[in-house]
Amino acid sequence: MDTLSVWRGTAAPTGYAMLSGDVTCDVLIIGGGITGVTLADLLAEQKTANPPRVVLLEADEIGTGTTGNSTGNLYETLSSGLRQVADKWGAEVARQVVSERRTAVNFIEERCRLLPDVGFRRCDLVEWADAAHNEAIRQEFNALTAAGCAVERGSSIPAPLPPAEGEVLVLRNQAQFQPQAYVVALARRAAEAGCTIHEHSRVLEIDHKAKRAVTASGSVTARDIVMATHSPKGVHLVHTEMPVHREYALALEWTPDAPPGPGTFWWKATEHLSIRRLQAGNRHFLICAGQEHKVGVHNATAGMIALENLAKKYFGERPVTHRWSAQNYRGADALPYIGRNHSGCFIATGFGTDGLTWGTVAARLIAAELLGHKSAFADLVKPGRLSPVKGGKSILEENVLVVKQLVKDYLTRPQNEKLAALKAGDSAIVDAEGETFAAYRAPDGELFAVSPVCTHVGCKVHWNSVETSWDCPCHGSRFRPDGTVIEGPALSPLKRKHTPDLAQGDPAA
Known part of the structure; x- marks a missing residue:
């Protein structure tokens, strides 16, 4: 299945050279999404006598990770609910979260005035539910009001959106943009200001003590490393x-005057939908994102089909122009992790599905610290915090799930498949010559066989039929059929097996 997002499909391409040789710099940024590119721009624009020398390494192309597979929505609240922050941390911290995120959206708006064709616009965020979830909408309204947000109660939802069965929440003055176009343009601005950007330069090894990152074609040694x-x-x-x-998300062909109008629409029902419109040139799209699914343990095809059926139910038989998905990591205590951690490197993670705004917050916080102006908010979101009361239950549940998955996968026998029996498009965990393989046969007949053991901490990978990838259910590392790392914490690829000999020696061949 083609999983090119509507953002990547309608934005300009990039063309930065691969890293070649060994270089040194002041700040190495690993990752070319909104966090890394914003940080690069902030550091590169410094007009001091000795501005920091900045190198950015991107494993693939700028924006092609989570940023280019997002929804393009910007807001001061949280998709999981500001009430969670208020419940765990209190009203004052909730106000600080809103303030930081509002400032980040304003910052993006200011940058967009300097950049061409990034589609920034202000709009309302509208949230509603079915009868079973109306209490959550009421609590969210109260949390937003207490945090000083411009929130109002609405009266109805425009067709053909799912109807409201209770309160409607309208949060004024939020925003949208074209995230891929934004990071591509912002990266160009950073490069013109002196930042060195390298694409197709995946980091394979990090020496935290020496502050050195190694790629297949070179290395970078820096005073500070930021893992964005x-x-x-x-x-x-x-x-x-x-x-x-x-x-999972999709884009439908839409017509210019068809409702809904401008806005971000969140239907927080038993079935979840996030909806917005996009105009790209002369084309109009309706973008729908569905429910979250636990990585590595869900049926990806079923998840995408469920989203398509839901979109068809409310928006009719419209052609689907793009299908894609994005990964998210959620902080245990409702806040992200931003700052220098035990390794001595800066990290920025735990954004949930709010990464465009949190990523901008993170870049601003890290830039301030690197330039000697640490923010008070940085202490609140520092990676080394331990919040057993606020996040203990989530941490326990997540680690119980990891242990269960490890035990389950190592006790479960491989599928009763043989390598030579795999048909085009099929995948399986198989036995051959006394070994176990994660195998996939491409539509052109090529057979890929790799180790099924994730190189991060040893969990077994599972097949994602939508993204054509091997996904780890423990910490979210993902790999291509040939074992190459796509995303997640893993640095090393899955070990590739020599398939021709295996297939010939297979009893079923």
């Missing part, structure tokens, strides 16, 4: 605290 990789690379304590989910 959505989930920090390698093994870190925060991995034990963060549930990992995927969210």
Whole structure:
């Protein structure tokens, strides 16, 4: 299945060279999403006598990770509810969260005035539910009001959106943009100001003590390393605290005058939908994102089909132009992890599905600290905090799930499949010559066989039929059929097996 997002499909391409050779700099940024690119821009624009020398390494192309697979919505609240922050941390912290996120949205708006064709606009965020979830909407209204947000009660929802069965919450003056176009343009601005950007430069090894990152074609040694990789690379304590989910999305062909109008629409019912419109040139799209699914243990095809059926139910038989998904890591205590951790590197993770705004907050916080102006909010979200009362239940649940998954996968026998028997498009965990393999046969007939053991902490990977990837249910590492790392904390690829000999020696061949 083609999973190119509508953002990536309608934005300009990039073309930065791969890292070649060994270089040194002041700040190395790993990751070319909104966090890394914003940080690069903030550091590169410094007009001091000795501005920091900045290098940014992106494993693939700028924005092609979570940023280019998001919903493009910007807001001062949280998709999981500001009430969670208020419940765990109190009203004052909730106000601080709103203030930081509101400032970040304003910052993006200011940057967008300097950048071409990034589609920024102010709009309302509308939230409603079915009868079973009306109490949550009421509590959210109260939390937003207490935090000083411009929130009102609405009276109805425009067709063809799912109807409201109770209160409607309207949060004024939020925003939307084209996230891929934004980071591409912002990266160009940073590069013109002196930042060195390298694409197709995946980091394979990080020496935290020497502050050195190694790629297949070179290395970078820096005074400071920032892992703006959505989930920090390698093994870190925060991995034990963060549930990992995927969210599927699609774009429908739409007509210019058809409702709904401008706005971000969240239907928080038993079935969940996030809805917004997009105009790209002369084309109009309606974008729908569905429910979250636990990485590695869900049926990806069923999740995408459920979203398509829901979109069809409310918006009719419209052509689906794009299908995609994105991964999110949620902080155990409702706040992200931003700052320097035990490794000595800066990390920025735990954003949930609010990463465009949190990523901008993170870049501003890290830039301030690197330039000697640490923010008070930085102490609140520092990675080393321990909040057993606020996040203990989530941490326990996540680690119980990881242990269960490890035990289940190592006790469960491989599927009764043989390598040579796999048909085009099929995948399976199989036995061959006394070994177990994660195998996939591509539509052109090529057979890929790799180790099924994730190189992060040893969990068994599971097949994602929508993204054509092997996904780890423990901490969210994902791999291509040939074993190459796509995302997540894993640094090393799954070991590739020599398939021709195996297939020929297979009893079923």
